[in-house]
Amino acid sequence: MISSSDLKQEFKESDRFYEDANKDLSLKDPILQEMIRSEFGRDRDRIFFSRAFRRLQHKAQIYSNEKGDHYRTRLTHTLEVSQLSRSLARYLSVNEDLVEAIAIGHDIGHTPFGHEGERVLDDVMSGNDNLGMTRFKINHGGFKHNFNSVRVLDITTLKYQDKPGLNLSWQVLEGILKHTRTKRCKEEDCTKCGNCWDIKRFIHDKKLIDTLYLDFNFSVTLEGQIVSIADEIAQRQHDLDDGLRDASLRLDSNDVYSKIISFIGEIVDAKPVNCKSCSHQEKVYLNDCYNSLDILKNKLEVNKESKNKLYMIDSLVRDIIEYFIIDVYRTTNYNISISELDISRTNACNGTILDKNLVSFSELGTILDNKIESYINHQIINSHGVNMFDGKSKFIIRQLCKAYYNNPLQMPSYVLMRLEKAIRDKFQFYGIDLRLSDIFKNGTKKDITMLIKLLKLDDIPIIYMQGPIIKNPYDINGHDKESIFESINKIGTSEIENDSDRFVKWLLENNYAYLSTICDYIAGMTDNYAKDEYKKLYLVD
Numbered sequence: 001m002i003s004s005s006d007l008k009q010e011f012k013e014s015d016r017f018y019e020d021a022n023k024d025l026s027l028k029d030p031i032l033q034e035m036i037r038s039e040f041g042r043d044r045d046r047i048f049f050s051r052a053f054r055r056l057q058h059k060a061q062i063y064s065n066e067k068g069d070h071y072r073t074r075l076t077h078t079l080e081v082s083q084l085s086r087s088l089a090r091y092l093s094v095n096e097d098l099v100e101a102i103a104i105g106h107d108i109g110h111t112p113f114g115h116e117g118e119r120v121l122d123d124v125m126s127g128n129d130n131l132g133m134t135r136f137k138i139n140h141g142g143f144k145h146n147f148n149s150v151r152v153l154d155i156t157t158l159k160y161q162d163k164p165g166l167n168l169s170w171q172v173l174e175g176i177l178k179h180t181r182t183k184r185c186k187e188e189d190c191t192k193c194g195n196c197w198d199i200k201r202f203i204h205d206k207k208l209i210d211t212l213y214l215d216f217n218f219s220v221t222l223e224g225q226i227v228s229i230a231d232e233i234a235q236r237q238h239d240l241d242d243g244l245r246d247a248s249l250r251l252d253s254n255d256v257y258s259k260i261i262s263f264i265g266e267i268v269d270a271k272p273v274n275c276k277s278c279s280h281q282e283k284v285y286l287n288d289c290y291n292s293l294d295i296l297k298n299k300l301e302v303n304k305e306s307k308n309k310l311y312m313i314d315s316l317v318r319d320i321i322e323y324f325i326i327d328v329y330r331t332t333n334y335n336i337s338i339s340e341l342d343i344s345r346t347n348a349c350n351g352t353i354l355d356k357n358l359v360s361f362s363e364l365g366t367i368l369d370n371k372i373e374s375y376i377n378h379q380i381i382n383s384h385g386v387n388m389f390d391g392k393s394k395f396i397i398r399q400l401c402k403a404y405y406n407n408p409l410q411m412p413s414y415v416l417m418r419l420e421k422a423i424r425d426k427f428q429f430y431g432i433d434l435r436l437s438d439i440f441k442n443g444t445k446k447d448i449t450m451l452i453k454l455l456k457l458d459d460i461p462i463i464y465m466q467g468p469i470i471k472n473p474y475d476i477n478g479h480d481k482e483s484i485f486e487s488i489n490k491i492g493t494s495e496i497e498n499d500s501d502r503f504v505k506w507l508l509e510n511n512y513a514y515l516s517t518i519c520d521y522i523a524g525m526t527d528n529y530a531k532d533e534y535k536k537l538y539l540v541d
């Protein structure tokens, strides 16, 4: 029978996209021979020492960091996920460095103001919000923080002179992508409408996509699966903790205790141990699951009587974590023991690939987790105060999008250089010449205005395109502008058939480069930076 340690990931050089890119990195001091650093540990450290990681300290989890020092931010949430993941990895004897790398990077693509910022960028990038300005409804693949985490690590964070990203191993990127949903709807509701987030819009090379095993909506490594569940455990305990700290919610710790005790009561009443046909192993497992719930209930009943409020809150958090960790550990071992995994098949040339989600809560743990989550949604996330915060956040992010969309020169020069590089690449790809170099720096106002109109699809400056800034080899003079614009909504992702399609595709790609540069810039901001930018853009001193 196999055990969890048989499923541990071991690093191979081929796990990185650029296999030999590390050769020139170190100082080559001979003493390095004695200092062994694992490759997954190296991945973790690359993420740790990135600027994007440090910015997590000022990105909201539920609340803004300005509300108080004890509320979770994306950084403290990330550290808690990392600690829970490492514990589980150690108990299950799998790769601790790998889980830590995945955990440290999992939320690095979050926007300012957490999920609210994410929703605005998603609407803009999928064409559902035209900001009152865009001319066409174009789905550019949407926006989701786990996809963006992979993008930040694979493209926008730089380590090498001549290569994008941090060159992390596929196991790290795959685990980060799968820590939460990768599809808009549940598998059973999927109509393949083509409206899901488009991974091709988030990473630098299509070959990388194969290493992300997108056919599976869970991670194919045990380490990735651990981080996904540790993320849930971390959220349940800290959302309750933060909610109890927020005086405006008037949540009383006694009521929260009573609620969770009543949830456990309902679960036990609804599902009596009744398993005549179960194997001995299954009976033992189920009994243990019930016992754990009972132990949790007893502890909660005792601590509920405490007169010390802080002790009550801290022990609630601790007991919830402990219950879920034990439940996941026990259930994962049980799942592996009954999985009938064929280790020779599982160990493919890329490493150990799991086609089953083995790291999970028990059935009872899942029900308790769902009940606590729904309680948090009703009592905390849907509260007046959080809605006020989210409303303001949405307003700020939307106003930033509008300002930059309207006039990109309001973004700093390094962002404009990125935009210029992105469009230069598209121009080259489609065989069109962008004649001026450093157009945003050296171009005349007229050049820049023309280019921006084209990027926004507001206008196609046809005559100018054979002029000083752009040389276009396609014969578009014969087509009127309206017929070209008409094709834009039709062409979408269809194959290019002729020069006219190719030209329209090029226009769309430029429009994507424009919007995604704005989106990358905003997504990278902290809450504070976004607020400051908003003030600078819109308020009179």
Ligand SMILES: Nc1nc2c(ncn2[C@H]2C[C@H](O)[C@@H](COP(=O)(O)OP(=O)(O)OP(=O)(O)O)O2)c(=O)[nH]1
Pocket (backbone or CB within 6 Å): 061, 062, 063, 107, 114, 115, 116, 179, 180, 181, 231, 235, 239, 381, 386, 389, 390
């Ligand atoms: N302020 C605010 N916070 C929210 C909202 N929705 C979720 N949150 C907070 C609660 C949790 O601490 C955290 C995660 O929520 P979800 O379960 O929806 O997201 P996911 O599984 O993708 O988790 P992750 O963001 O990756 O940690 O974000 C919202 O609408 N407003």
